[in-house]
Amino acid sequence: GAGHSTLELAGFLSIQVVTKPAMAGGLSFKEVEEKVRASIAEFETRGVTQEDLDITKTQVLRATYSQLNSIDSKSGVLGHFSMMKGDGYGLQNEIDRYNEVTAEDVLSVYNKYIKGRKAVILRVEREAKKDDDDDTPKSVNPHANDPKKTEAQYEGLVYNAPKQDYITPSVPAANAFKLPDFYTEKFDNGLKLIGTQSSESPLVYFYIDMEGGHLLESDKKVSTGTAMMTASMMGEGTEKLTTEQFSRELEKLGSSISFNSGTMNSSIFVSSLSKNVDATLALLKDALFQPRFDAADFKRIKEQTIEGLKSQKSNPSVMANKAWSKIMYEGTILSDYYYGDFKSINKIGLDDVKSFYKTYYSPNVSTLVVSGDISKEDALSKLSFLKEWENTNVVVSAVPELKMPSKTVIYLVDKPYASQSTIYAGHPGPKFDYKGDYFKSGVMNYTLGGAFNSRLNLKLREDKGWTYGARSGFSGNKQYGVYRFSGEIKKEATDSAVQVLMEEVIKFSNTGITQEELDFTKSSITLSEALDYETPFDKLNFLNSIIENDLPKDYTMQQAAMIKGMSVADINAVAKAQLKPDNMVIIVVGHAYKVRDGLNNLGYGKIKEITVD
The missing domain is CATH 3.30.830.10 (Metalloenzyme, LuxS/M16 peptidase-like)
Incomplete structure (x- = not known):
């Protein structure tokens, strides 16, 4: 991925690449650099299309609305603009500023700041296993041992602590907060719906929660990790659209559709600009009812999952969670970490994923939450396609009572x-x-x-x-x-x-x-x-x-x-x-x-x- 950050004095473009080590069948450092530079060169040759511009502007619009949803984020934006510009913040001015950007402007910036420029390249690899017990920190800074010199401009400076002259505000009385109004509905296939309307920003969120997840792997015929891999595959396009085409359509809309799975559930999260809800839900319908399940995608997802397992071995928080599950939930399905291990993941085939989807993605164990700039009437109308979702009568097994340890x-x-x-x-x-x-x-x-x-x-x-x-x-x-x-x-x-x-x-x-x-x-x-x-x-x-x-x-x-x-x-x-x-x-x-x-x-x-x- 690539990103651009701006600070007071300068900005910088960063490009990040994650690949398997060359010894494990991945790319060498030289090959990675060559591909990055080839991509940069291709950008210049290909140019910037109107579709590229439209997608970028839609993404910026969505991000602009998102960052103004809370009091905290509003104050951050207002403070930042006041400090950097001195003339405050205007939402429409900010939107207009981006809408006025042309393809020629983008290429002009490329030629001025990127083309032919030198770069700092940071290469990080997995550390080789040590044989000795030396845990002394090693600096990667080539100037770490250089003698420290004080620049002339800093000599003789004296720190004058600021005076904190403010009045501590009184604490208001603590009163119960009244919940926002919400509505509920239940479809004949068992799907339960709850929603609320909020019109401060033109954004809409949908969340489908399917009870089960890892709990459905208690049947030993289902390998641990199947629920997680099924969710990963659900986001890889539809029968009509490849992974790339599906992602591109979402980018055009400024929308997102993500499938996830964990210990207790599998879920779908959808976000959209309110003006693009219809098109976004059409993509959701195809993804949920007609997933692609392509063999090449499955191979890639499985390889990524196995690489993820390797990364977890160096993550102490994940290691602690795995150990916690192993001890605290002993005797239950929860003792196996939901992500699976090398043995269980290697057992999973594409047919297992298809079977899990067909069997366990069901409305009778699902709830749908709607929040944002959409009325109850519009929400129920636009989501009526979910009434077609087939009920497979899923039953989630109960978790046995956890055993209290006899001692610490x-x-x-x-x-x-x-x-x-x-x-x-x-x-x-x-x-x-x-x-x-x-x-x-x-x-x-x-x-x-x-x-x-x-x-x-x-x-x-x-x-x-x-x-x-x-x-x-x-x-x-x-x-x-x-x-x-x-x-x-x-x-x-x-x-x-x-x-x-x-x-x-x-x-x-x-x-x-x-x-x-x-x-x-x-x-x-x-x-x-x-x-x-x-x-x-x-x-x-x-x-x-x-x-x-x-x-x-x-x-x-x-x-x-x-x-x-x-x-x-x-x-x-x-x-x-x-x-x-x-x-x-x-x-x-x-x-x-x-x-x-x-x-x-x-x-x-x-x-x-x-x-x-």
Whole structure:
């Protein structure tokens, strides 16, 4: 891909290429550079067509509208233009500025700034496996050891700290936020629909959530990773359009259609300018009902998936997630990471993907969310084609009850020469509810690990300086729930961080919250809730939660009333019931040689060293 960034003094064009190493059948560095330079030369020969210009201008228009959806992004745009131009921001002026660009303008910029120019080329390859235990940082800067010299213009400068002369605003009263109006519908084939209209920007979003995903791979006839690969193939064109043609049509419209799959579901996300909804939904219809399933596309997707598995081996967060799944969800389908492994992915053929699509893509386990600049009447009319979606009566198997660990155990995954350790720690928790144990646990955890000024973050980040951020939280759905802490910790402090984490959890479980902390929690949670429904995309997420969990229209009012009425004793009772410091699974991904001894000395018995694929 290519991109252009502008700063105060200059801009720069960047081109990024990702390829397999030459030794694994990919391109050599020389071949990559030759192809990039050939592409640049082709740009000059081919020129810029009117279609190219139209696509670019449509993409810019969509991005311009998108960045003005929230208060935060609006303030950022206004501040940036005020600083850089000094004359404020005008939306129509910005749109006109791009619409006036011609093909001649583009080629003029190419000739002035790109053609014949030198480039900085950064080459990054997978590091060869080391045989020794040398984790000393190595600089790739050729000037790293040059003597430091102070330029004359900086000599004698004195820093004068600015005076902060401002008045701290008063905190407004925390009142419950009233949900935006929404409508619901159910088609005869079982598809449930929920939507809301928002006309601040001419954008429309659609989200189809199909329950199942990895859970449908519990039948051993379906290899782990099939759901994910099926979703990947669904976005590769239609019976009428190749992958390239499908992508090109979406680019012309300034629209996007993406298929995804994870642990609990498969999904489709669609975004469109409101004026292009009809054409976008026509492409969605063909993609959903007549996917291409081309053999060459499948081969490429499978190769990319396998390369992704290789990359995951160097990603400590993915390694920690895999280890967490392996231990926390032992005895369930969830213990296998949804992405699959080399063995399971290699088993999957194109016919397996076709079978998964035909069997499990069904409206009876699906919900459709609509948000943006479209009325209920128009939405129902334009989406009526989904009534033709065949119901295959999918049944999603229930996840067995998660087993509470009998004691706290530390598991170590070796990530040689890692400069920091990724730490997960937690235990099973309550399933999702909007006013029971799950909800109350979330309120309780806000002080412990849910906010920036929570006890865990203040202790590990502000006090100790061991991390950029540490959080804990309860997450859950209809099937299961967990409590989990996560943080990236400086390697040398790995064992100390685990010790501090456990001390804070034990302390909170035993002595609970203060009145001052509870007052802050009540105010912060209630006041911040308004931003949860601000943009059309935010509304999409909360509407999906409403229809997925069958929540009442006044559930936010009920929650606000509960929070307002909670006492210190109430919070402390929840903490004592829901925090299980004696039954924790602690996952550490880090340099085993450096952190092993410290972890073994924490008093939780001999650590268990495990591997992940």
